[in-house]
Amino acid sequence: MARRILVTGGAGFIGSNFVHYLVANTDDSVTVLDKFTYAGNEASLAGLPEDRVTVVHGDICDAELVDRLIAESDVVVHYAAESHNDNSLHDPRPFLDTNIIGTYTLIEAARRHEKRFHHISTDEVYGDLELDDPERFTDQTPYNPSSPYSSTKAGSDLLVRAWVRSFGLQATISNCSNNYGPRQHVEKFIPRQITNILVGDRPKLYGEGLNVRDWIHADDHSSAVLRIVEAGRIGETYLIGADGERNNKDVLETILELMGQPRDAYEHVVDRPGHDLRYAIDASKLRDELGWAPAYQDFDRGLADTIAWYRENEPWWRPQKDATEAKYREQGQ
Numbered sequence: 001m002a003r004r005i006l007v008t009g010g011a012g013f014i015g016s017n018f019v020h021y022l023v024a025n026t027d028d029s030v031t032v033l034d035k036f037t038y039a040g041n042e043a044s045l046a047g048l049p050e051d052r053v054t055v056v057h058g059d060i061c062d063a064e065l066v067d068r069l070i071a072e073s074d075v076v077v078h079y080a081a082e083s084h085n086d087n088s089l090h091d092p093r094p095f096l097d098t099n100i101i102g103t104y105t106l107i108e109a110a111r112r113h114e115k116r117f118h119h120i121s122t123d124e125v126y127g128d129l130e131l132d133d134p135e136r137f138t139d140q141t142p143y144n145p146s147s148p149y150s151s152t153k154a155g156s157d158l159l160v161r162a163w164v165r166s167f168g169l170q171a172t173i174s175n176c177s178n179n180y181g182p183r184q185h186v187e188k189f190i191p192r193q194i195t196n197i198l199v200g201d202r203p204k205l206y207g208e209g210l211n212v213r214d215w216i217h218a219d220d221h222s223s224a225v226l227r228i229v230e231a232g233r234i235g236e237t238y239l240i241g242a243d244g245e246r247n248n249k250d251v252l253e254t255i256l257e258l259m260g261q262p263r264d265a266y267e268h269v270v271d272r273p274g275h276d277l278r279y280a281i282d283a284s285k286l287r288d289e290l291g292w293a294p295a296y297q298d299f300d301r302g303l304a305d306t307i308a309w310y311r312e313n314e315p316w317w318r319p320q321k322d323a324t325e326a327k328y329r330e331q332g333q
């Protein structure tokens with residue numbers, strides 16, 4: 001039977017990809033609740049069928065609005081967050097409000113109305129790994145977040161876990177690695193470098209660029225979340241990753257090559273304070289228990305598709321580009 005799914009943060013990068021994924025792969029109806037901060041974009045939901053997708057402008061901290069929308073939904077999938085580490089180092093307050101108080105507001109309403117809740121989180125809650133560490137993150141890895149962003153995501157995960165145990169909240173949690181794909185804000189690493197090249201600026205690498213991220217395509221994140229919503233065990237945490245470890249220098253050189261530039265046509269800029277060295281996900285629980293597998297096996301091909309998307313969708317990203325770069329310039333990045 002078709003469900004009504006409330007997607008918070010559905011106008012952001014991963015949330016909007018999930019809404020497109022739901023419309024294409026299920027009969028469900030979707031209500032998007034989004035505050036349309038600098039990171040939310042109406043254009044990311046353009047072209048979706050109006051009889052399947054309703055967009056509500058509002059804040060997840062607004063208890064009355066949240067209560068009404070959750071009462072009207074069957075399932076809540078919670079993506080809304082302040083999501084950028086660099087921003088959290090300069091102005092942490094919105095991260096506490098949205099990531100902690102916003103999540104608290106949602107789980108209180110989900111508990112009141114006894115609704116299925118899925119919480120979207122990040123591998124950054126586990127801190128970082130040495131480059132040569134043979135271990136990868138699992139759901140048993142102790143929490144050890146480094147930044148204001150990741151500590152507020154860790155706090156929100158712990159709230160959800162406590163609400164499951166103390167109040168019987170019908171919730172699952174997923175912690176995913178770095179996503180790439182269409183509709184990602186130009187403040188993030190991959191879109192920033194692609195759009196710098198498109199506007200004729202040099203890409204910017206933090207420090208030596210030896211930091212490793214474990215890349216997954218946003219569509220694979222969406223298929224994993226849908227699988228967990230449908231078959232995940234209540235109270236469980238599933239790590240989502242696609243064995244995509246690459247260091248930043250390697251990713252940047254690949255982007256330059258795919259865009260017909262010399263591989264060394266970039267600048268080193270000041271490093272991020274407290275910069276996590278390496279993330280790596282062991283997704284075997286999700287693969288073995290729920291039978292999930294990623295569709296994107298070839299990172300270079302996914303990257304080429306992503307570059308093509310930014311080439312073809314300049315009106316989507318152009319309005320955000322100058323303000324984003326002005327902010328980075330102030331930070332020496």
Ligand code: NAD
Binds near residue numbers: 012098175179
């Ligand atoms: P994003 O910044 O692109 O989108 C966030 C969305 O949330 C925006 O549309 C914004 O308007 C909305 N929002 C912010 N505050 C709100 C509030 N108070 N009320 C309602 N809406 C609000 O972020 P993203 O990269 O798409 O990340 C989405 C989620 O996935 C986050 O929870 C993030 O922690 C998690 N995550 C992201 C990654 C990644 O690689 N980007 C990886 C793992 C997990």
Ligand code: TDX
Binds near residue numbers: 086179204205213
């Ligand atoms: O210009 C840049 N140059 C650069 O070298 C930028 C913007 C980033 N970097 C580096 C920093 C990181 O090592 O690239 C890597 C990726 O940076 P981000 O895109 O800012 O992502 P990260 O900090 O790894 O966090 C992302 O993945 C986990 C998301 O933003 C989070 O929301 C998610 O939880």
